Amino acid sequence: MANRNELDPEKSPSAAFGLLLRRLRDEKGWTQDELAERIGCSGTHISAVETGRRPPTTQFAASADKALGSGDKLVRQSRAVRYTALLEGSSEYIAHESRAAEVRLYEVGVIPGILQTPEYASTLTARAVERGSITSEQGEERLSLVTTRQASLRRTPPPLVFVVLDESCLRRPVGGPAVMGDQLARLVDFAALPNTVLQVAPFDMGDRRPLSLPLYVLTTPSRSLLSYAESAHRGQLERETASVVPLLTAYHQLQAEALSQAESVAMINQLRKGTP
Known part of the structure; x- marks a missing residue:
């Protein structure tokens, strides 16, 4: 010993x-x-x-x-x-996400992984490898994980998925017009599913925006709650209900202030047509 x-x-x-x-x-x-x-x-x-x-x-x-x-x-x-390319806490979050009854997420600046097209995901990953922030092997892990997460949300019965995207997610060009066009079309298709809600938080919400950083909130099959949030260098998985409830409240406030799904889809379609 x-x-x-x-x-x-x-x-x-x-x-x-x-x-x-x-x-x-x-x-x-x-x-x-x-x-x-x-x-x-x-x-x-x-x-x-x-x-x-x-x-x-x-x-x-x-x-x-x-x-x-x-x-x-x-x-x-x-x-x-x-998944060595992931931040601390994210691998455990993803395991819970694959079994969750309800998924709520808010994203800023980039389309979230569960909604990315292969081309959009590949472009983001290639840029991260070029910058040296991840290795090529870690890049392959990320792409594999995107596919795995998307497949897990197509299970039967499917979870309810609520998505609020900051307007910056739509306006940040990734991979050129063709890649962005397909990505925006994917969002419209997602909004049409019977188990989803897609909303956009427009820039003009200003200081009415209750959240400034990406947030994920899960409802488990047993109806317990957990949340996951990321900073630049680490992720934080929170399992204590008393800590998650205020975040869920802020998420509901965000949904109330964001565009409706119909208005959000109209904005996305305008961007697909190249109109501001």
Whole structure:
């Protein structure tokens, strides 16, 4: 025990996964070889994962959860390893989003991922890679995640999805006229779905705007609430109802001040035609 490597969960998502795996294994009183035998790999493999030298696959995490009787703790933690381009808290939010009964979001400056066309998403990702803010591998993760999130919202029965877009999302050019034209058309199609509401918060709302930063609020199948908000460098997932309710209230106030869906679609169609 004295020679065990100390793991710092803040160092990387892989280190956090390794620490969780080691803790769960220790609770069972198993050696690395004993766990390896139960999930069909080698003790050396377990050691490499526990010390963060080898990232876990989803299959490995699921097998370890089953052997350890840990529910889906390791699978959920493995998502943070897979999606290294994401901000803290976002991978857990996305897991909740895929099961939510209601999704409410407000976005500023960019079309949100669940509504992006492939070309729009690819253009944004390519620019991030060019700037060096993410690697090409992380860019591929982002694009894969966009596809996964969009597919999860097409499940049966579908969730109710409420979207408020700041006008800047519509007017910020991304990828040229063709890409933007297709993206605006996607928004109109989204607004026509029976389980969605799309609104635009116009610039002239001015200081009546109750929110200034992007916000996501989920209602779970059990009717509990959670929220997710991002700054430039980190994300914050909030599960305490007392903290989420004021944000939900602000979101409802935003919806009341924003354009109606009909007015919002009319604005989008005007922009598609090239009229201000």
